[in-house]
Amino acid sequence: MLFTRIFFLCTAIVLFAAPALAQSTVWSAVAMACTPTHTTVEQNRYITTAGRVKFRPRATGNITFICPVTSQLPRGKYKISGFYSGTGSIGVQLRRAHVRSGAVSTILSGDIFFTSSNYKMSEVHNGYSQNTLSFDLRNFVYWVQITIKNNRSGAQSRAILGAALTRQ
Numbered sequence: 001m002l003f004t005r006i007f008f009l010c011t012a013i014v015l016f017a018a019p020a021l022a023q024s025t026v027w028s029a030v031a032m033a034c035t036p037t038h039t040t041v042e043q044n045r046y047i048t049t050a051g052r053v054k055f056r057p058r059a060t061g062n063i064t065f066i067c068p069v070t071s072q073l074p075r076g077k078y079k080i081s082g083f084y085s086g087t088g089s090i091g092v093q094l095r096r097a098h099v100r101s102g103a104v105s106t107i108l109s110g111d112i113f114f115t116s117s118n119y120k121m122s123e124v125h126n127g128y129s130q131n132t133l134s135f136d137l138r139n140f141v142y143w144v145q146i147t148i149k150n151n152r153s154g155a156q157s158r159a160i161l162g163a164a165l166t167r168q
Contacts (some may be wrong), residue, residue, distance in 0.1 A: 053160035
């Protein structure tokens with residue numbers, strides 16, 4: 001009887017804990033803590049508030065922020081996510097540059113189009129790695145690049161709260 005209870009308890013733990021163990025956020029950043037690109041600063045289209053980066057009223061175009069990835073991440077398959085409010089589209093990319101040559105490559109990316117008409121913060125999963133990713137901090141520097149796109153003047157303010165990398 002005791003063996004049966006322990007067996008079922010262990011089985012339940014494995015079944016319910018496995019999905020949680022399979023995915024874990026290994027990196028995240030609040031958008032307001034990221035650095036705007038030179039073009040974004042020059043065009044003065046954005047404001048920051050409450051951790052968010054968003055368009056100034058009536059501003060259109062793109063705003064891009066760079067968030068550094070400075071710690072060694074475990075080898076594995078990854079999902080990249082953005083956390084946003086408003087309507088429009090954002091792009092989130094995991095990029096790297098070779099420390100000697102300066103060659104830049106995009107490792108994981110995607111565009112997200114969202115149509116929510118309220119300001120509820122939502123998570124979108126825009127990119128999944130098909131291959132196992134390895135992070136080599138000796139030879140590369142890594143960052144996540146967030147681009148918010150707004151093509152309509154007077155449209156509801158688009159805002160991004162942050163981004164995350166989740167290991168699958």
